[in-house]
């Protein structure tokens with residue numbers, strides 16, 4: 001391949017293009033990671049694994065974003081392990097900050113209180129900027145504009161199995177808009193008013209709610225309360241046209257103005273999960289199985305023993321956390337008659 005460097009207008013986006021001469025059948029898609037300079041080695045381990053398990057055959061490009069400038073050595077080492085084009089984005093200030101309608105004193109107070117209560121990331125300001133970034137911002141990046149699909153990959157995750165097909169192709173061919181692997185339970189202390197805000201949205205805009213949606217996935221009492229089920233967004237394959245749509249942004253803006261991202265600690269995972277579960281028919285959602293996806297402490301290690309061999313899995317089904325009783329995966333198959341459990 002040949003490599004060429006391009007800098008986008010804002011001067012904060014550097015693209016290293018790799019143009020392959022071999023014929024590659026690929027989707028209009030990109031890999032995406034938000035990562036800090038200090039996570040370099042976690043990121044490198046993940047890139048190496050991801051290339052080994054999937055991307056060496058496809059060479060999809062990879063966008064790395066950071067609220068700080070990536071160091072030269074970060075860029076060089078990351079670029080060296082990626083088999084496709086690589087883009088480094090230094091986020092503009094307004095993508096990593098409070099929206100003007102947030103009362104900062106109130107946000108400070110909320111953080112201090114949650115810190116005292118020892119809620120995970122309860123005292124962290126940057127964690128909330130990160131959650132808002134993934135909830136309502138990342139899909140607006142200049143570098144994302146030309147793509148239809150993204151696959152979110154975090155530093156320090158690992159795929160314990162090979163992925164011998166193209167998940168992006170599956171998304172397009174099966175007309176899917178949101179793909180997930182794991183669905184654990186949210187910490188209820190981080191989202192006390194999230195559910196009421198979502199219910200308020202549904203009551204106010206009934207015409208925006210999809211028929212045949214996935215609402216019942218989120219509740220065990222017909223809507224009264226949130227059961228804390230959510231798609232774990234550290235793995236996420238999505239249709240950017242959906243996230244860029246009025247449908248999604250109208251919902252995001254409503255939730256954003258409620259302030260719970262800062263006054264509580266609403267994550268992008270429950271926000272995305274509620275959005276795709278009420279705004280889309282459930283058949284637009286895709287459960288990717290048998291990937292061996294690990295983001296500690298949760299692992300997906302499922303599939304028949306033939307599949308485990310075929311996919312060269314290095315994990316034990318005994319350690320699978322996706323079908324156990326702490327997981328919401330079984331529920332989605334229980335509530336939709338047309339969802340077939342994948343290998344029984």
Ligand code: GDP
Pocket residue numbers: 033034035036037039065066067068126127130153154155234
């Ligand atoms: P957790 O998975 O909820 O425990 O949160 P993580 O610490 O893994 O953060 C989620 C993602 O956002 C990861 O890809 C992190 O690298 C990234 N991230 C979190 N905080 C920051 C930050 O302050 N700056 C940058 N650049 N990335 C961040």
Ligand code: MN
Pocket residue numbers: 154234295
């Ligand atoms: Mn993480």
